[in-house]
Amino acid sequence: MRRRSLLIAAVPAGLVTLAACGDGTSGSGKTTAPASPSPSASAVPPPKLVDGPLPAITAGTKFGEKPTVAKGPGEPSKDVAVKTVIAGNGRTIAENDFVQANYLGQIWSTAKVFDNSYDRHTPLLIQLAQGTIIDGWRYALAGRKVGSRVEMAIPPTWGYGKEGNPQAGIKGTDTLVFVIDVVDSFNSRSSAQGKPVPQDDAALPKVGTNTDGKAPSITIPKADPPKKLVSEYVLEGDGPELKAEQSVLCQFEGKVWDSGKTFQETYGSGRLAQFALQQMEQTVKGLAQGLTGKKVGSRVLVVVPADLGYGDNPPSDGMIKKDSTLVFSVDILAAM
Numbered sequence: 001m002r003r004r005s006l007l008i009a010a011v012p013a014g015l016v017t018l019a020a021c022g023d024g025t026s027g028s029g030k031t032t033a034p035a036s037p038s039p040s041a042s043a044v045p046p047p048k049l050v051d052g053p054l055p056a057i058t059a060g061t062k063f064g065e066k067p068t069v070a071k072g073p074g075e076p077s078k079d080v081a082v083k084t085v086i087a088g089n090g091r092t093i094a095e096n097d098f099v100q101a102n103y104l105g106q107i108w109s110t111a112k113v114f115d116n117s118y119d120r121h122t123p124l125l126i127q128l129a130q131g132t133i134i135d136g137w138r139y140a141l142a143g144r145k146v147g148s149r150v151e152m153a154i155p156p157t158w159g160y161g162k163e164g165n166p167q168a169g170i171k172g173t174d175t176l177v178f179v180i181d182v183v184d185s186f187n188s189r190s191s192a193q194g195k196p197v198p199q200d201d202a203a204l205p206k207v208g209t210n211t212d213g214k215a216p217s218i219t220i221p222k223a224d225p226p227k228k229l230v231s232e233y234v235l236e237g238d239g240p241e242l243k244a245e246q247s248v249l250c251q252f253e254g255k256v257w258d259s260g261k262t263f264q265e266t267y268g269s270g271r272l273a274q275f276a277l278q279q280m281e282q283t284v285k286g287l288a289q290g291l292t293g294k295k296v297g298s299r300v301l302v303v304v305p306a307d308l309g310y311g312d313n314p315p316s317d318g319m320i321k322k323d324s325t326l327v328f329s330v331d332i333l334a335a336m
Helices: 039-043 136-140 284-290
Strands: 057-059 080-086 096-107 113-116 124-125 149-154 176-186 230-236 245-258 264-265 272-278 301-304 326-335
Touching: 080 124, 080 136, 096 326, 136 149, 136 176, 136 284, 176 326, 284 326
Parallel strands: none
Antiparallel strands: 080 149, 096 113, 096 124, 096 176, 149 176, 230 301, 245 264, 245 272, 245 326, 301 326
């Protein structure tokens, strides 16, 4: 089993999932991140950001390489020290964005590494949202650009507070040092950026190929729906293929074939969806199966027959019936 981060965050308010399709509420998936220790921890005032002091990066100095970081030089700052070690030229990160990044975290006074994503060979995916991650990350990463390596030193006030994080071996007096390689970022205006794939089957819905973050059009033919699961590229990305044990961050819209009505979507809502494919197997099995094996960066049309959808347990709003075929357009933004 792949080892996950020691630091697990709850689902931020900016997420929706399909576990409760049609009600627009947040779901129960998980995001891996340096979690906020308690809701009250985010009530502290914003820190002053200063240039140092910061310990030296002594090895692994290139973007994407696992760094080796020296012990903190003397006493740490009482403010949040942050420095862009390598400047990227990608999109500027804002609070509430999702950030995909590799990171290493260690304790200032001992140089003891308490967690890193480099050894897992999988970047973590976090949202810079209040109450979701430690405040030091929120303030120090906002305004940085994708492609940057950022080093920061975070005092307890903007880290884990007086309680620390015993699971990670962090005391309530420890200043934390992080080196973070920002791989990508996403927000509610993000779209898949793959190459258009011909949609030649007149018996299937046609999905728009716009990449401006707005909802693509979905035109459902006036015909009987297919009896078997359909999963087709609309835009084919060049990222890795989704595996059944992964979670996906996406934009999506779901329609009922017969009525053409939208029962849930993220476009225009200011939110993204994140869910584990294995969890989705318990709710809309066809959607999980239709996304498995598809490439990150793609827009996918998934047509789910009733027996692979909600079956005999449709949502209570009445829009989806027991025999409803569902049509999804899904932009696969990231996976972990």
